[in-house]
Amino acid sequence: MTDTQNPAKAAASQPSGRSALRHLLQGERPYMLYVAFVVMLIVFSLASPWFLSIDNFLNIGRQTTLVSIIAVGMTFVIISRQIDLSVASTLALSGMSASLAMAFVANSWVVGAVAGLGTGALIGLLNGVLTTRLEIPSFLVTLGTLSGARGLALMVTNTKPVIITNEHYFAIFGEGSVLGIPAPILWTLGVTTSGILLLHYSVYGRRVYAAGGNPTAALYSGVHIKQVTTLAFVLTGTLAGLASLILSARSHAARPDVVQGMELDVIASVILGGCSLFGGRGFVLGTLLGSLIIGTLNNGLVLLGVSSSLQLVIKGAIIVAAVAFTRR
């Protein structure tokens, strides 16, 4: 586990995709999540004739896109010992910005993308600045932006959806595909790959681990913790903006009331994927796996015809069991 006294060592000890395989082969508990995932795939494959198919895996991939993408950013935030509760509201407001920009500025997918990503980044910046400069706990700051951004999203269009008509926008973010892979999954792969490279193979990534693992030591080592943390919030906000583009492109409209409560799925994915809520530990591939586990559970239980109430019970029990098992 992470050496909290030595940020440099802590950063160096974080798992990459390659080292994850080595740890798994050595039977380390956090990596048993991979085993749990495979067991889940086998169980659902045996129980439902529809589960084990390419179409269904694409289905799971598409459905987990929003959570997976935002969870990559959340991994940075949580490793740096912070939390961001505002991501779902940021997504809603970013979607409204994108659709309104296309309606009133220019009906161009570039304008929509800039507006959506920019709004997400701005909210992230606000979260970061308030947390690091005013030293308000991020829980409280992002609780405030959760409410404020959602309220603003509802207010700007008087709670009504804003229709999008740009076909390029639909294709790029929602309905297009390359070599049979749907655009949302390509975005997920791109973001996850970039997240892995940034967190595990860059100086910034090492500083994120250092900031979360032992802030005092990191400060004495010359790490500018405020900048590092603020950038993690900006990254998460921007990714929430990207998720809003994907959702609104699939829906052909942006709605201010979408994905309420999704921040819990995002945080659950990150924690399930091996990230510590106390900072300093976590990895992007684990986060992706966490979101896929939640998505696969959702999918498999529906395919088995389990009632929606029982689904909630089973999901809750499996998630708690998985986290407890991997943390022992």
Added chain:
Amino acid sequence: MKQSARILFSTLSLAASAFALSTSLGLAQTPDTCVTGVDMATLGPKGIVGQGPHGEKAASPDELKLTDEEAAKVKAGKFKVGISMQTVNLDWSQLQVQGISETLAKYGVTVTGVASAEYQVDKQIADIENTIQQHPDGIISIPVDFTATAPTYKKVGEAGIKLVFMDSIPVGLESPKDFASMISADSQGNGQIAATILASCMPKGGTIGLVNFGVDYFSTNERTKGVSEWMKKNRPDIIMKQVDFTDPSKVSQIAGDFLTGNPDVKGLFAVWDQPALDTLSSMRAQGIDIPIATVDLGLQSAIEIAKGGPLKATGSQRPYDQGVAEALAMMKALIGQPTPAWVGVQSLPVVQSNVLESFKTVFHKDPPAELVDACNSAKPKCN
């Protein structure tokens, strides 16, 4: 780093190629015969099909008209009425409130405020208790929950405040003792409209899926009942499968999985328009194009119908008209006149050919430019 990146990208490329090779090409398509063969002149029930929550026979909104003498009494009373909604975040809610407020204003009745419970029982209980403290003469409300809110609604009557419900009645409340009237759309009738259109798109022996609200709620239960009973009576060859959702934000995922698990499903009924749009979003992602029918009309669903895509029809409520009826029932109650226990508001069939006119009927205003543009692009089928 270079080696790791190479391994990663090679893996992704291999995965991409595998997906590309194996992705299914045979996707369901909407049949050309869809909606043809339906007589638009006779589409939809001519009267109220459903019964009230306690088996009441429906009264017509016409029975609520005020005589000149009654109108004068209302104006002289200078009454005040509060409104407690489950949410104001829907076209449906906003039109209801508009219908209520404009009608009450005509007769000099003041609206003290509009509370929005955001679907939370505890918030609605607090809303109603706060409204009682304002000492209004009447409250018009839609209950978020049948059971938990019942004791609070009883307090309204005990405080001498008249009560009119929209859409549902809490458990144990009886008319005229505890409330004056309940006004709702004919949900079964709306379900029948959706069923008629959907059946026209289905081949003999085809399978339809019902995307149903898995919470026991009177109006949504009635819609699904309207569809399934119509199918059993008129198209017994059609097989019905059902998937339930309890969290409206999860419909896209649940409907997508349902379609994956049931590839024989060639048509869908979604219980209201937003789940229908979320189902449509999931279908788009999967490249599936099968007909959907639903209940309720919003701007986005109207645009989808106008475009002639998978969303073929809706049995629409008339929320503004419902609001007018609620206001009239309230005013009758305020001056001590008897009111019917349940008033049903006629269904409205909406398809591509009448969507502009229907929008005007439902929203009491001209269609916005987005809807007109969508319709113009689909001429002559849309007019």
